[in-house]
């Protein structure tokens with residue numbers, strides 16, 4: 001198997017973090033499928049699975065070449081530790097909760113796959129409200145931002161509009177299929 005990055009993208013509230021966590025549990029016996037942690041310049045919150053870093057810490061990480069990917073969105077900076085690039089070189093599939101804007105600007109490559117997770121606008125709004133991480137204004141801005149990404153090119157599209165288990169199975173199946181694709 002050749003290593004690759006799998007960027008999981010989609011609107012806020014679609015269920016990226018939740019689907020990835022559930023798929024990770026389904027794939028717990030697969031050492032060749034790695035779920036990357038994200039560093040974000042945002043305080044910790046129960047509704048977000050990331051490693052918080054300060055703006056200063058982020059600059060230091062960036063300056064020392066410790067990040068293999070980074071992007072800006074929603075007033076934050078997001079980064080992925082360079083050690084995951086080594087996993088890809090070793091033949092692993094590394095799954096990243098990524099940004100639609102960032103992925104749209106990357107060159108097409110067999111080492112890069114995009115999974116889009118979506119849900120209805122009503123579900124997005126309801127889930128973001130229920131998660132209670134972002135202010136009402138921020139939720140409105142995040143919903144409005146979706147108009148910019150109506151048509152992102154994805155290798156796999158998961159509509160997370162029923163149970164989490166269904167969507168997680170779809171992501172796990174996509175990953176296991178990809179792992180055997182030459």
Ligand SMILES: Nc1ncnc2c1ncn2[C@@H]1O[C@H](COP(=O)(O)OP(=O)(O)O)[C@@H](O)[C@H]1O
Nearest residue numbers: 011012013014015016017018127131162163164
């Ligand atoms: N299939 C689902 N059914 C019901 N609630 C869901 C489902 N998927 C995710 N959620 C909930 O929606 C909220 C947003 O999910 P999250 O994984 O944080 O989305 P994202 O990372 O895409 O912003 C969370 O409260 C999560 O528990």
Ligand SMILES: O=P(O)(O)OC[C@H]1O[C@H](OP(=O)(O)OP(=O)(O)O)[C@H](O)[C@@H]1O
Nearest residue numbers: 010011012013073078097098099100101
């Ligand atoms: O360019 P976009 O596709 O809009 O995405 C920008 C960033 O926002 C999301 O993370 P974040 O944890 O801030 O939000 P989310 O979990 O609500 O999607 C997503 O994972 C990206 O890292």
